[in-house]
C-alpha cells in the first residue's frame with residue numbers, strides 16, 4: 027500500500043474483520059449509470075448500468091484485508107486497472123476464499139462461462155496471466171450460489187467461499203452476509 031492514499035471509508039472498518047491471510051476474491055461492483063473511463067494504457071471502457079465482477083488474489087502484506095480494503099476505498103493516485111473502474115462504480119460485495127493456492131484464474135474462468143457474462147475490456151486485471159480478462163459484466167447481479175456450484179465442479183475440494191456485503195452509502199457499517207457469517211480462521 028506504499029504511496030497509495032486512501033480516503034476514509036467505512037469499508038476499512040469492515041475489513042478489519044477479515045484476516046490477513048492470502049486468498050482469492052471477487053469484487054462485485056454496481057454501475058448506476060453509463061460512464062466512460064480511460065483505464066490507463068489499456069484504453070477506453072464503456073461502463074454500462076449493471077454489475078461488474080473483478081477477480082483478484084491477495085498475496086502481499088495484509089493479505090485479503092489489505093487488498094479488498096484498498097479496492098473498497100477510492101485511490102487518490104490511480105495505479106491498478108481496478109482504481110479506474112472504482113471511480114465510476116460502487117462495490118457492493120466481496121466474495122473471497124482463504125486459500126494459499128492461487129485460484130484467481132480458475133475463478134475468472136468460471137465467471138466467464140456464467141450465463142449473461144461478457145468481457146467489457148480485454149486484458150483488464152490479467153496482465154500477469156493468459157486469461158482474456160479478470161473483469162466481467164452482468165446486466166443482473168450474478169448469483170453467488172450459482173458461482174459456487176460451478177466453481178466446485180471445476181476445482182474439486184475448493185474451500186468455503188465467504189461474502190461481505192457493503193451497506194448503502196450513508197448507511198451504518200457494512201455487515202457480513204448472513205448466508206455465510208464466518209470468516210476464515
Ligand SMILES: [Zn+2]
Nearest residue numbers: 131152155157
Ligand atoms: Zn488469469
